[in-house]
Amino acid sequence: MSRLRFHPRRILFASACLASAQCARASEDIARELPVQIEVFGLPLEFNHGTVMMTFVVAVLVCALAWLCTRRLREVPGHAQALFEQVFEAFDNLVTQSLGAANGRRYLPWIGSLFLFVWLSNMIGLLPIPEARIGGERYEDYNRNGRYDPGEFVAAGDGVGLFARRNGIHDEGFLLPAFHEPTADYNVPLALALLFVVIIGHGGTIRKHGVRGYLKGYFEPGGAMGIVMFPLNVVGKIAEVVSISFRLFGNIFGGVVILVVVSGLLHHLVLPVGLMGFFGVFAGTIQAFVFTMLALTYISLGVADAETSKTDIQDRPLTADANHPRDRGE
Amino acid sequence: MDIASMAALLGAAICMGLGSLSNGAGIGYVVTGALRGWARQPSFSPALFRLMLVGQAGASTPSIFALVVALILVIKMASPDGAAADSWAQAAAYLSAGLCLGFGSLGSGIGCGLVGSDAVEAAGRNSRRSGKIMVYMLVGQAWSQTPNILALVIGLMLVFGSFGDVTGIETIGMVGRLTAVGICMGIGTIGPAVGIGFVGAKFCRALADSPEHGDGMLRNTFFVGAAVAESTTVYAFVIALLLLFGA
Numbered sequence: 001m002s003r004l005r006f007h008p009r010r011i012l013f014a015s016a017c018l019a020s021a022q023c024a025r026a027s028e029d030i031a032r033e034l035p036v037q038i039e040v041f042g043l044p045l046e047f048n049h050g051t052v053m054m055t056f057v058v059a060v061l062v063c064a065l066a067w068l069c070t071r072r073l074r075e076v077p078g079h080a081q082a083l084f085e086q087v088f089e090a091f092d093n094l095v096t097q098s099l100g101a102a103n104g105r106r107y108l109p110w111i112g113s114l115f116l117f118v119w120l121s122n123m124i125g126l127l128p129i130p131e132a133r134i135g136g137e138r139y140e141d142y143n144r145n146g147r148y149d150p151g152e153f154v155a156a157g158d159g160v161g162l163f164a165r166r167n168g169i170h171d172e173g174f175l176l177p178a179f180h181e182p183t184a185d186y187n188v189p190l191a192l193a194l195l196f197v198v199i200i201g202h203g204g205t206i207r208k209h210g211v212r213g214y215l216k217g218y219f220e221p222g223g224a225m226g227i228v229m230f231p232l233n234v235v236g237k238i239a240e241v242v243s244i245s246f247r248l249f250g251n252i253f254g255g256v257v258i259l260v261v262v263s264g265l266l267h268h269l270v271l272p273v274g275l276m277g278f279f280g281v282f283a284g285t286i287q288a289f290v291f292t293m294l295a296l297t298y299i300s301l302g303v304a305d306a307e308t309s310k311t312d313i314q315d316r317p318l319t320a321d322a323n324h325p326r327d328r329g330e
Numbered sequence: 331m332d333i334a335s336m337a338a339l340l341g342a343a344i345c346m347g348l349g350s351l352s353n354g355a356g357i358g359y360v361v362t363g364a365l366r367g368w369a370r371q372p373s374f375s376p377a378l379f380r381l382m383l384v385g386q387a388g389a390s391t392p393s394i395f396a397l398v399v400a401l402i403l404v405i406k407m408a409s410p411d412g413a414a415a416d417s418w419a420q421a422a423a424y425l426s427a428g429l430c431l432g433f434g435s436l437g438s439g440i441g442c443g444l445v446g447s448d449a450v451e452a453a454g455r456n457s458r459r460s461g462k463i464m465v466y467m468l469v470g471q472a473w474s475q476t477p478n479i480l481a482l483v484i485g486l487m488l489v490f491g492s493f494g495d496v497t498g499i500e501t502i503g504m505v506g507r508l509t510a511v512g513i514c515m516g517i518g519t520i521g522p523a524v525g526i527g528f529v530g531a532k533f534c535r536a537l538a539d540s541p542e543h544g545d546g547m548l549r550n551t552f553f554v555g556a557a558v559a560e561s562t563t564v565y566a567f568v569i570a571l572l573l574l575f576g577a
Contacts, residue, residue: 094465098549232561239564242483243476250482251391254398261401278387286387290472293465301553 050177051185058120058182062113091115094293098300107299110200115292118183118192122252122284125181126276134174181284183252186245189291193245196295202237205302217302244294251287255279334494335407337421341428342403348432349396349439353389356443360385363447367454374457381453381464385446388471392435392442392478399431399485406489417494419504426512427488433516434481441474441527448531452538463534466552470530473556477519477526477563484515484570491574511573518566525559 039045069080077085091112096104182188206214218233219226259279263272364382368375403424449467453460488511496504533552540548 232564235564235568236557236561239476239480239560239567243479246479246483247472247475250395250398250479254394257398257401258394282387286384286468290388290468293469294472297469297553 048185048187049175050180051182051188053175053177054124054180054182055121055188057179058117058124061120061124062116065116087116088112091292095296098296099303103303107200107204107296107303110196111292111296114192114196114295115288118248118291119285119288121183121188122181122288123280124179125184125256126280127179129179131178132176134176181252181256183248184256186249186253189245189248190241192248192291193241193295197241197244197298201295201299201302204299208303214302240298244291244298247294248287248291251283255283332416334417334420334424338403338407338424341424341426342400342407343428344425345396345403345428345432346400349400349435350393351439352436353393353396353439353443356389356392356439356441356446357386359443360389360446360450363449363451364454367451370451370454371457374454374460377457377460378450378454381460381467382446382450384464385450385467385471388468389439389442389446391471391475392438395478395482396431396435399427399482399489402489403428417496418501419493419496419508422505422508423488423491423493426508427485429509429512430481430488430516431485433513434478434485434519437520437523437527438475438478441523441525441530442471444524444527445470445474445530445534449534452534455535456538459538463537466530466537466549467534470526470533470552470556473560474523474526474530476560477523480563480567481515481519484511484567484574487574488512507573511570514566514573515570518570519563522559522561522563526556529555529559 066084069084073081092104092108095108095111098104099107202214205217209217218230218237220233221229255275256279259272259275262275266272360382363385364378367378371378406424445467449463449470453463456463488508493504493508529552533548536548
């Protein structure tokens with residue numbers, strides 16, 4: 001166990017290395033988000049290539065981590081298994097306390113993966129991995145005949161030469177973007193909020209109370225005021241999605257903006273390292289947790305049973321503190 | 331210097347000035363709660379210190395939102411959008427964005443501080459529930475930031491929208507309308523954010539003081555109370571959107 005103990009000095013050194021590599025490219029991050037335009041059934045759609053690729057990278061990472069840590073389950077867990085067991089237990093407790101034991105287990109996989117996904121999304125910008133192009137070599141038209149001939153390849157570099165033409169189309173290869181937080185693009189938090197608040201939350205309410213019961217919720221508090229309350233309740237439901245998604249987006253995007261501005265002002269000297277620690281690790285973790293908890297809260301408002309959950313005996317307060325002057329009778 | 335750039339600078343100053351005004355007080359208020367909890371249970375002080383840092387980080391979010399909009403305004407000032415640079419309407423939009431986020435951060439700064447303070451103190455009173463208290467502290471702070479986030483949405487619309495294409499007599503109406511958006515959304519957030527802060531703070535305290543009731547009933551009361559307190563800021567949000575896009 002002592003082998004794995006994290007010394008503060010080692011962490012500081014590692015974060016300094018990461019940060020110096022990161023800061024060098026952070027200033028170009030915002031400008032690089034070029035959307036790819038594709039026409040689907042006559043509708044012009046835009047895809048943010050970088051964001052889509054990064055969500056895939058995060059999803060693959062989450063799956064790989066989960067698979068690696070649960071591959072060989074043992075009675076006495078190893079380091080990785082112990083870590084995952086802790087995360088699992090924490091979320092198991094949270095979900096079963098909010099939704100009840102039977103209901104909670106149904107929603108646990110969603111809530112747990114949501115946290116892991118958002119958390120890794122907020123963190124992944126810390127990895128200083130630059131843009132990489134797989135395939136798609138460029139060529140220079142040396143003999144000026146307007147087309148590619150064998151032997152005209154040049155080393156890959158931005159803006160050098162043209163892409164080789166193969167089978168009539170430019171072979172641009174496959175672009176893996178420089179690692180950055182996909183949650184800094186509003187589309188990702190919005191998609192997550194729609195999935196969890198609308199599909200799972202509202203869907204769960206319909207499943208539990210039926211369509212009638214669900215629609216009745218829009219006229220609460222009922223009675224003569226019901227009709228008046230309807231538009232306000234609709235706006236309130238929309239505000240749930242807006243607030244939960246913009247909270248995540250605002251925090252992560254704000255961190256990126258502040259990091260870029262401060263790095264530019266200080267020419268990537270010491271301070272950005274601390275800022276990265278705060279916005280990347282600390283705020284990233286807290287916001288991932290807050291997003292998960294609020295999603296769970298919105299789901300539980302529609303789904304939870306009316307009965308109150310039982311409290312274990314260990315939750316009772318300490319009756320007296322022997323160290324406290326008042327309890328000692330002084 | 332053109333009129334839009336000047337308004338952008340003024341907006342950034344109002345935004346950051348008002349945005350950090352109450353937020354500093356809120357962050358400091360968390361420490362008073364930590365000190366009170368600390369005095370009650372000195373043996374629990376390291377855990378209280380960690381909880382205090384988390385509470386302060388949660389409480390600093392409103393000023394980070396204000397900082398983001400202020401930075402965007404300053405960057406806009408450095409690179410004006412050509413035709414819009416001399417437009418009074420665009421200037422009003424920038425100033426209004428500053429008002430919106432400046433006033434919008436006032437209430438949330440206090441509200442998050444209230445929740446953090448009472449939560450840390452409550453963890454000192456009943457240390458066995460500190461894990462649960464931390465969870466609900468974060469939920470309460472996040473809820474108290476909801477009005478602030480609605481203000482951020484309106485503020486970003488004002489900053490990135492283009493309002494420079496009105497001319498003549500329409501300009502006066504546009505200037506009035508855009509300023510009204512900032513005032514409506516900004517001031518409309520103050521009360522609800524503080525109110526949700528009160529609810530969250532007392533919920534954390536109740537969680538520590540009466541565990542025999544279970545947290546189910548308390549939690550439902552907290553959620554309903556916060557949702558009702560939040561509804562008034564939703565009214566302000568609707569009116570701001572109507573002002574921005576209405577006829």
